[in-house]
Amino acid sequence: MERFKEKVVIVTGAGSGIGAATARRFSREGAMVALAGRTADKLEREAAGLPPLRTMTHAADVADPRAVDALVRAVLDRFGQLDVMVNNAGIHHSGQPDTTTDDQWRAVMAADLDGVFYGCRAAIPHLEKTGGSIVNTASVSGTGGDWGMSAYNAAKGGVVNLTRALALDLGRRGIRVNAVCPSLTRTGMTADMMHDEPLIAKFTERIPLGRVCEPDEVAAVIAFLASPDASFVTGAMVAVDGGLSASNGQPAQG
Template sequence: MARFEGKVAVITGAGSGMGAATARRFSRDGYAVVLAGRTKEKVDRVAQDLPSERTLALSVDVSEEAQCIFLVNQTLEAFGRLDVLVNNAGTVVTGPLAEAKTAEWRAVMGTDLDGVFFLTRAAIPQLVATGGCVVNVSSVSGLGGDWDMSIYNAAKGAVTNFTRALALELGRHGVRVNAVCPSLTATDMTKDMLGDQKLMAKFAERIPLGRAAEPEEVAGVIAFLAGPDARFVNGVNLPVDGGLSASNGQPPQA
């Protein structure tokens, strides 16, 4: 814990899934953590198990610019600095594009992309001051296309390349920017998929490790990218996919 004592991390989408697991991991490592989520009850529930003196839970909608600025200001008021920003908040819609509603497009882009833009921009001065870093949560869906997920693919593809571009721009100021790109992960967002045995058999066939990721496994990679062991890692979109991206796409032969 002493290794990260005095460091401050902001995690969005921290009320469940990968965000909650990341908040717990960072807190366990000694960071002061700011948990941001749209639903206050969810972030409060995660926060109640963390040390109160270095935990702050806030209700924030990252698709709103003013609320992202509020989040940074509240972090500084509570802890005086910002070292790590984890842009994890996300949402998804599925289905053919011809049937998609404009409101669905805007909702996904607002949370998955605008939120990364608004919050990162607001945090840059503080991250430059501390020599901090950004870890974005993209997806394997930001590295390649999925069936009937074009809106989500567009948002995560933008996050992937935004990560690369910001790594170039901010690296010269001592701020690293990386992303994790998980495949199917056991979260509230995917619980319906996880309950579909036929679908999960297909995933097991394609993922060499044969299962979905656990949120804690993704959180561990986020913690690595945020920490000093990754101090020369910049501009990387790191698959956390059980070997899925190792395949050339052809099915198993036996």
């Protein structure tokens, strides 16, 4: 299956986790892929297994709008067009609201929300030319609250409604905008949690499919949303959560 043959895709946060899995997925489906992230070495390691003529890396901090603009220019210089923008980069901070510092709050907002807006804004004129699409990585933490994660919840909630607003603004310009909302996923960001068996048991008890999500499973949904198979889908928040959001929060009976 080569749904993205001769298409150009940017994936931010592509040095690990969901971003790396997404870059691999698009590449397998024939795309020319630009892996973007803050750490060049991580990007190069992920790109090493991909076809060199269809792959590039570019170190950029999505919290810096000038760096995001430079990323898009570099991709256009290399591949000549842009068809899909995947805004996946993000960070996480846990803590009580009254102990969250200004710097911690701003760092999460800058990476998780500002960076998504900058990526969308930089991509729009080029996606308009190709009839392309945007897929943002939101979270179930953007559709409901968590304990001790106020900054992350606020940022991901912003991504959710930004995605909806952009779908309205850009639909008549031929650009679709959607988001994925994963639940707990096995990535470097969650590695410490994965070793805490009692904690993981609490998570999996709440998830109808009974396990955590794998990055490839999120990547598959991102690829679907960016593909012609989703040609009449825009403004959607697709839960990739094993059924977690289907629950009203009450415990299982029996």
